[in-house]
Each structure stands twice: as structure tokens, then as C-alpha cells.
Amino acid sequence: MATPRYLTAQKISLLVLTRLYCSSTLPSSATIPVLSFILSNSIPAVSSSARARHSSVLSQHEGSFSIDAFEDVLQEHASSMPGRTLLDLFLKHMWEMNSFDALHDLFDNLKKLVDPPPPGTPEAEAEAPDRIYLSQTSPLGAFVRRARLEFTRLQFDDAMKLWSSFIKYRAPTAQWTKRLAGLASGGVDVVVSEMGLMAGDDVYEVAYGHLEAQDEEGEGTSLEDLDRILDFQLDRLQRFGDRVPASMKTQLRSMVSSSGLVHRQAHLVQFFDAWKAGDYTSAFDNLHRYYDYAMQTREKIHYQYALLHMAILQADFGCFGEAIAAINETIATARENQDMTCLSFSLSWLNHMAKAYPKQMKGAGYMSMLGSERDALTFLKAKAKETKMYHLLSASLLNEAKLCLATGDSIPRALEHIYQSSHLNVKENINSYGSQMLLTSTLYSRLGIPHLANVHCELLLDCYEHYCPLDESIRAIGRRAFIMSQSGRYEEAIAVLESMDPTVHKSLKFHQYLILCIGLMKFKRAIRRSDWQTCTHLLATLKPSTDASFPPLDPELSYLQHEAYIDYLSSRGQYSQAFTAISALAQSLRSDNADILQRISVLLMQADLWRKVGKPERGFSVALRAASVSFRARLGPSLWTAVGLLGNILNSLGEYGSARRLVEGVLPQALEGADNMLSGILYSHLADSYMGLANPAPQPNASSPSNSPPSSTPSSSPTSVRTRSANIAKAELYIDRARECFKKSGYLDGECEQLMKKAIIAKLRGDEKLAEEWAQNHNRVWEEGMRLIGGEI
Incomplete structure (x- = not known):
């Protein structure tokens, strides 16, 4: 039929x-x-x-x-x-x-x-x-x-x-x-x-004999219903970013073919599905078919949207020159047709691309037509208010909050923009909860409150998963996994990413994102375990590209690739290569006017590298600058790391009392951050400070009163002996805590280092037997770590 x-x-x-x-x-x-x-x-x-809010898959087609x-x-x-x-x-x-x-x-x-x-x-x-x-x-x-x-x-x-x-x-x-x-x-x-006809009679068979053999595929669906089904699929593809299920794809193909007509929306559905699958050739073909048919039917209003989709597709493919040419033509056509919706969206997308891919956009000859990023956001907010495009206004407010965080501006101002966007979402029924929750999670993560960051990701996944695009749901899961990895739960984090719905991997972009996240976590875990064979194997995939013309797979994970690679080089003792990589990354971030958090992290890498090469005094000014900027921008984890580096540098210079006061000042807040690696490092530096204070030799800044009689030996008084014993006891206490934190985070070298410190303290006390036991524990822990690595390989 x-x-x-x-x-x-x-x-x-x-x-x-x-x-x-x-x-x-x-x-x-x-x-x-x-x-x-x-x-x-x-x-x-x-x-x-x-209807999409209540069911993730359309089980029965409309009409x-x-x-x-x-x-x-x-x-x-x-x-x-x-x-x-x-x-x-x-x-x-x-x-x-x-x-x-x-x-x-x-x-x-x-x-x-x-x-x-x-x-x-x-x-x-x-x-x-x-x-x-x-x-x-x-x-x-x-x-x-x-x-x-x-x-x-x-x-x-x-x-x-x-x-x-x-x-x-x-x-x-x-x-x-x-x-x-x-x-x-x-x-x-x-x-x-009334005529007495029955089944088998010729007249009956001509009139109603086909009822039993009637094909049920697409039965009861009209052309108008089919257009509504295709519109539903387009709405789903554009809003949520997922692909058409295989069962629905078969039904759509049979219904479209049985209709005997050319459906314009069918080409667009195939375009989005091929695009999400990474089949760019088919995506280009279906996009041209869709808009060629639209032009033949004189529906020229769709022309600017054709150019807009073409620009987005070209940028996703990595052809930024062609994308800029297409988006400029989109803007010109939208102005000519007075399509403010398309014009505002094009300018917003262009602003986003200039921020996400600065090198590639500059290399393609892009020059901002709206001035600075802040000026562009002000313009977009004004246009959104004029045309009552509340979705664009909400997105602009969130982008302004992102800009405040990226430039180290006031945290209350960023929260104000987020709350304004939230109020707009509720008042105008705008479903942009996903981006709002992710930005709030980022803000709390920068403040050093990972618990609240994780809560907002869980809130997105539990309450708003059907309201937000699939991209935002995947990023929320990825952020939760990275928060788990900070506390050393690498296996649990990897299991969370690997247990995602297999249909997510049908999209090439999401598949690459998940593979990159899992690879980075395995790479970090291998570095902590000193599993250099696994690191070498993973580097073939995770080593950051040095070609500025080639865009990264994901801008947010690109920096994490560089950070993990530098951590690998410094852990292997390849300090010259690590210094070169840090310098190149710092220059790249400076030219791109990158996020202040990333630039501070590079300063901390540089200061830590000077410490590892035995020249901590050269990293003092770098760590001090990082601490100052972190405090001004309210970047909690960066501030605690910088203060820890300053304490370590002061320990190496003999300023044990100052180092102790610095580390003790940030340690309680760092413990609330639940970063076991950072907590272990701070405990280790604090233990070094107390061991330095227990040194019987006079401190560099210690001066005795001129009228006091000279003592024969600095340690002869009972008070100094008790103080030294108390300092050594505190040093041992903090060494044990550092070893426990390093064990939780899977840092094998750090755990063995603390065991060696315990052996040295026992030897200084003259207890050779206890020192030997601690040395044997050191060997046992190292051998167990190597055996664990060998078993996994």
C-alpha cells in the first residue's frame, strides 16, 4: 500500500x-x-x-x-x-x-x-x-x-x-x-x-482479499506523520547530539522508501547521523542533497543555515579556513535576510571557536569582528535581550562566567552570572541545565571543594540527563572519573568510563573523548607506579602534538596531555626535555591568552623541576609568583601546591621554621580537597621541616643574646633534648601520614621514600636493627609494586 x-x-x-x-x-x-x-x-x-524528556529512545513513531x-x-x-x-x-x-x-x-x-x-x-x-x-x-x-x-x-x-x-x-x-x-x-x-459473498469468491477476493496479506511496515503512517517523525529525529539529533538507533533507522528507511517521494528532512537526518559517526564524506553528500533540494523547491530561507552547518562541519573536520569562509558568508546572508536568530548563533559560535582553537583560527586568518571577548559577549547579550532570544542570553551569561574564571576575576561575579543564567532557565523554561551544572562544578573544583564539584555532576546525571545534550552528560561522567583519580581510585574511575552505554561509542567524537580520558588515567597510574613499559606504550597515543596547524581531539583534554607528558619526563629524570616541553607549553599558553589556571600550573611545573635538579633557589621566585596569583584568583589546589613548593625550597635553604609555618597553614585546607597525592607531598615537606628543627646544629637565623653565657654544647640542656625528641616524633608521625597518602594514591616512589626516611631516622638514633627492618620494608614494598606491574602486564 x-x-x-x-x-x-x-x-x-x-x-x-x-x-x-x-x-x-x-x-x-x-x-x-x-x-x-x-x-x-x-x-x-x-x-x-x-516527549524526549520522558523516553530516551522513541519506541513508537508519532501518528x-x-x-x-x-x-x-x-x-x-x-x-x-x-x-x-x-x-x-x-x-x-x-x-x-x-x-x-x-x-x-x-x-x-x-x-x-x-x-x-x-x-x-x-x-x-x-x-x-x-x-x-x-x-x-x-x-x-x-x-x-x-x-x-x-x-x-x-x-x-x-x-x-x-x-x-x-x-x-x-x-x-x-x-x-x-x-x-x-x-x-x-x-x-x-x-x-447481503450479497452472500464469502472468502474465496472472486468478487470478495478482488475487494477484500488483500487484507490478510497487507504489509504492516509503515501501516497507518501518512506523509504528514512521516514529516513529523523526521522532525522529531532532527530535534533529537540537534539538541542531544546522539545518533539514530539502528532499529529506528531501519523503520525510517523503509517508511521513506515506501512513500515514493523525496523527503528533505531525510537527507538532513542522514547528514547528522553520518556526522556524529565521523563519516564526513557521507555527511557532506547528504548536506548538499538537503539544501540542493531546498533550493529547487525555492525554500531559500534555509540557505544561511546550510552555510552554518557547513562551517560547523568544516571546523569539526579541521579545515578552519573553509569554516571561517562559510561562517562569514552565513553572517552576511543572515544580515541580508534579517535573520537575527541565525546571526546571533553564528557570532556566538565564532566566538566559541576563537576561544577553543586560538592557534588554528589565527592561522586561518581569523580576526575578531567584535573586538575583545568581553566586548563580544556584551554585544551578544544586548542582541539577545532585544530579540528575546533567552537561550542565547543564558549561554552568554555562562560564557561571561567562564571568562571571569579564565582571567582570574572575582569569584562572586562569576557566581552572579551563573545565578542569573539559572534564574533565566527557570523563568523562561530553557533547558541549559547541563552547561550550568558543569560550570558550577568547575568553579567548585577551582576553589578546592571537589565534593561539591562531584555533587553537581551527579545532579546533572540523576536529574537533568534527559534535558541536556549527550556531550554534556559524557563530560560530567569524565569529570567525576577525574575527581576519583585525584584520590587514587584509578580502577574505579576507569571502570566508570568503561561501563558507559555502548551506543555512546557510535559517535566518533564521543568515542575519541572516552578513549583519551581512559588513556590519561592509565598513563597517570603508570607514572605513579613507575611502570615505564606501560608509559612507553601509552605515549604512542597520548603524546601531545607539536603541530600547531593540527587541532587537538578535545581542547579541554589537550592541556592534560601536555601536563601528563611533562610529569612523565620529569619522573624519568629527563630534565632537559621536560624543561623544553615546559617552555614550549608556557609560550603557547601565553600567546593564546589561555586560562589562568593552566598558566599557574606551568609555573608550578617549572619550580618543581628546579627543585628536582638540585637548584631550588632558582624556583623560589617562580613558586612565589604562582602562590600570589593563585591566592588572588582563589585557586585553592594551585595555592596549596605552590605553598608546598615554597616550604620545600625553604627546607633546602635551612629555613625550617618558616617552612613549617607555611605548610601547616595550608595543610588543613588541602586535606579537605581529598587529593591524596598533594596531601602526601605536604606531609612529607612538613616532616622534613621538623627533622630540620631537630638538628642539634644552630639555625641560620638563630642568634643568642649577647649577655648570655656561652654553652659548651648546643644540646646539653634537658629542654633542647626534649624539644629535639618531640620534633623527631612529629617528623615520624608526618612521615607515616605521608606514606599512607602515597599508598592511597598509588605513588610507589613516594611510599618507598618515606620508608627510607624511617630507616635513616632509626639509624641516626643508633637502632641498627630497626633501621634494617625499615630497609627490608622498603625492599618488600618495591618488589610488591613491581610484581603487581608484572602481573598486570
Whole structure:
């Protein structure tokens, strides 16, 4: 059966229900359910996203609902006839259409629903007082008028096919109630029964013999319903970024092919699906087909959106020169057509690309047409308010909050922008909760409160997963995994990423993102375990690219690649290569005006490298500058790391008392951050400070009063002996705590280093046996770590 243009068996049933609503008195409790059911299945919805919130996969396509849907709506409501429900009246009207001629009578009588008789005429007086007439401009009136018009346009063969599909659609209701025994006994057609025809007769087979063999694929779906299905898929693809499920793709392909027409939306659905799959060749082909067909049908309003999609696709492919040319043409066309929506979105996307890929955009010759980033955001906010584009206004507020964080501006100001965006989301019903939650999580992570950062990621995944794009959900899962890895739970973090829905890997971009996240965590774990064989194997994939013209797979993870690579070089003792990599990264971040957090992290890498090469005094000014900027920008973890480096440098210079005060000042806040690696480092530096204070030799800044008598030995007094013993005891306490933190974080070298410190302290006390035990523990822990690595390999 060819796909009908508009009328289907479902719509005929809706017309029967509409006539029942107008001609019968319905109970007040049934009015709203009946009207809602008719309108939701007859009037095209404004947006299909509401249904997407309740189900992640469209299990049943729009417009093609079974006859059971009528039973669910009508069977619970009583009718004006005693002992009868609305379902009984509905089935009575359905089975009273017992011939092809009765179907024509139904459509002929539809005119009476929208054209009331003139007042004073006999027809008007004969009508019941509670009879309802539909306005021709109302949604129900428009539905009735269009159905009647479409039926008059049908040729005889198409009308017979429509009648046959209605017979098959109505057939299951014959067994619902005993009251239909008389009406349903006539079979499919009363005329056939009166003529005495039966299955097997030639006339019967010509008229109704095809009912049993009728193809059910796409049955009950009109061309209009198919357009609505395709619009739903487009809305899903554009809003959530996922791909069409395989089962739905098969159904769409069969419905589109059976319709015998070229559907413009079908090419766009194929474009998005190929794009998300990484099949750029097919994506380009389907995009050209879609907009070539649009131009042939003179729908030139879509031209600027063609260019916009082309620009986004070119940028995703890495061709930034072509993307800039396409987006400039988009902006010019949108201005010419006065399409402010497309213009504002194009400028917002261009601003985002200039921030995410600064090197590639500059290399392609991009020059900002809106001035600085702050000026661009101010312009976009003003235009969004003028045109009441609240979605763009909310996104601009979030981008302004990101800018405050990236430049080290006031944290309260960033929170103010976030709260303004949140208020706008609630007031105007804007579903941008995902980006808001991710930005709030980033803010708390910078403040050094990973618990709240993790809570906001969980809130996004538990409460707003069906409201936000798939990209944001994946990033929330990735951020949760990185928070777990900070506390040393690498296996749990990797398991979280590996246990994601396999359908996510159908998109090339998401697949690459997950593989990169898992690889970085395994790389960090291998560095902590001194598993250099695994590190060498992972470097083939994770080593950052030095080609500025080649865009990174993900801008957010690109810096983490550089950071992990520098950590690997310094851990292997390749200090010259590490210094070169740090210098190149610092120059790149400076030229790109990168995030202040990244630039401070580079300063900390440089200061730590000077410490490792035995020249801590050269890193003092670097660490001091990093601490000053971190304190001003309220970057908690960076501040604690910088103060720890300053304490280590002061220890190496003999300023043990100052180092102790610095480290003790930040250690409680660092413990709240739940970063076991950082806590272990601070405990280790604090233990070194107490060991330095226990040194019987005089401190560099210690001076005795001029009138005090000289002592024969600095350690001869009982007070100094007790103080030295207390300092050594505290040093041992903090060494044990540092060893426990390093064990939790999986840092094998750090754990062994603390064991060696315990052996040295025991040897200085003269306890050779205890020193030997600690040395054996050192060897045992190292051998167990190597055995664990060998077992995993």
C-alpha cells in the first residue's frame, strides 16, 4: 500500500471520536482527556522535545498509534446512557460504518460540525440544546476541515485502500464487548454479507482479499506523520547530539522508501547521523542533497543555515579556513535576510571557536569582528535581550562566567552570572541545565571543594540527563572519573568510563573523548607506579602534538596531555626535555591568552623541576609568583601546591621554621580537597621541616643574646633534648601520614621514600636493627609494586 498523503485509519477514528464529542453529552471529567487525546494526535506539535524528556529512545513513531489507545482513554468514563461507557458509544459509532458508502457519509456529515444551521430554521430547532459546533479557526475545526478536503481529493483507488486499512485497524475491537455482537456480525462490509459473498469468491477476493496479506511496515503512517517523525529525529539529533538507533533507522528507511517521494528532512537526518559517526564524506553528500533540494523547491530561507552547518562541519573536520569562509558568508546572508536568530548563533559560535582553537583560527586568518571577548559577549547579550532570544542570553551569561574564571576575576561575579543564567532557565523554561551544572562544578573544583564539584555532576546525571545534550552528560561522567583519580581510585574511575552505554561509542567524537580520558588515567597510574613499559606504550597515543596547524581531539583534554607528558619526563629524570616541553607549553599558553589556571600550573611545573635538579633557589621566585596569583584568583589546589613548593625550597635553604609555618597553614585546607597525592607531598615537606628543627646544629637565623653565657654544647640542656625528641616524633608521625597518602594514591616512589626516611631516622638514633627492618620494608614494598606491574602486564 502506498503511503497516504494525510488521511489514515487512525485519523478516521479520531474523526469518529470528534463527532461523538460534538453530538453527545460527555461527563465533565472526560472532556479534558478526550480533547487532549484528539489534539495531541491530530495537530502537529510545536516541539517534540517534551516527549524526549520522558523516553530516551522513541519506541513508537508519532501518528501511528494502535486502537488500544482509544480504550485507555475512554473505558474509565461513563456515558449519558446508563450502564454504558464512552468506549461503548465510540465502538458503536465505529461499527455503524459498515460499508464504503458509510465512510462517505461520515465525511459528508463533517460539514455539519463546523457549519451550524441558521437560527430560526427547522434544522436549528431540531438540534439538541447541548450540541457543540466547532469554530472553523479552532484547532479541532481546522482538523475536521482539512480531513474533509483531503478525502475529496482522493481518487477511488486510494479511497478504497483507506477503507481497507480502516477495516483492518478496527478489527481487534470486535472481541472487546458483547454489545457489539449485533453490529460486528456483519463482517467487514454489510453489502458483502447481503450479497452472500464469502472468502474465496472472486468478487470478495478482488475487494477484500488483500487484507490478510497487507504489509504492516509503515501501516497507518501518512506523509504528514512521516514529516513529523523526521522532525522529531532532527530535534533529537540537534539538541542531544546522539545518533539514530539502528532499529529506528531501519523503520525510517523503509517508511521513506515506501512513500515514493523525496523527503528533505531525510537527507538532513542522514547528514547528522553520518556526522556524529565521523563519516564526513557521507555527511557532506547528504548536506548538499538537503539544501540542493531546498533550493529547487525555492525554500531559500534555509540557505544561511546550510552555510552554518557547513562551517560547523568544516571546523569539526579541521579545515578552519573553509569554516571561517562559510561562517562569514552565513553572517552576511543572515544580515541580508534579517535573520537575527541565525546571526546571533553564528557570532556566538565564532566566538566559541576563537576561544577553543586560538592557534588554528589565527592561522586561518581569523580576526575578531567584535573586538575583545568581553566586548563580544556584551554585544551578544544586548542582541539577545532585544530579540528575546533567552537561550542565547543564558549561554552568554555562562560564557561571561567562564571568562571571569579564565582571567582570574572575582569569584562572586562569576557566581552572579551563573545565578542569573539559572534564574533565566527557570523563568523562561530553557533547558541549559547541563552547561550550568558543569560550570558550577568547575568553579567548585577551582576553589578546592571537589565534593561539591562531584555533587553537581551527579545532579546533572540523576536529574537533568534527559534535558541536556549527550556531550554534556559524557563530560560530567569524565569529570567525576577525574575527581576519583585525584584520590587514587584509578580502577574505579576507569571502570566508570568503561561501563558507559555502548551506543555512546557510535559517535566518533564521543568515542575519541572516552578513549583519551581512559588513556590519561592509565598513563597517570603508570607514572605513579613507575611502570615505564606501560608509559612507553601509552605515549604512542597520548603524546601531545607539536603541530600547531593540527587541532587537538578535545581542547579541554589537550592541556592534560601536555601536563601528563611533562610529569612523565620529569619522573624519568629527563630534565632537559621536560624543561623544553615546559617552555614550549608556557609560550603557547601565553600567546593564546589561555586560562589562568593552566598558566599557574606551568609555573608550578617549572619550580618543581628546579627543585628536582638540585637548584631550588632558582624556583623560589617562580613558586612565589604562582602562590600570589593563585591566592588572588582563589585557586585553592594551585595555592596549596605552590605553598608546598615554597616550604620545600625553604627546607633546602635551612629555613625550617618558616617552612613549617607555611605548610601547616595550608595543610588543613588541602586535606579537605581529598587529593591524596598533594596531601602526601605536604606531609612529607612538613616532616622534613621538623627533622630540620631537630638538628642539634644552630639555625641560620638563630642568634643568642649577647649577655648570655656561652654553652659548651648546643644540646646539653634537658629542654633542647626534649624539644629535639618531640620534633623527631612529629617528623615520624608526618612521615607515616605521608606514606599512607602515597599508598592511597598509588605513588610507589613516594611510599618507598618515606620508608627510607624511617630507616635513616632509626639509624641516626643508633637502632641498627630497626633501621634494617625499615630497609627490608622498603625492599618488600618495591618488589610488591613491581610484581603487581608484572602481573598486570
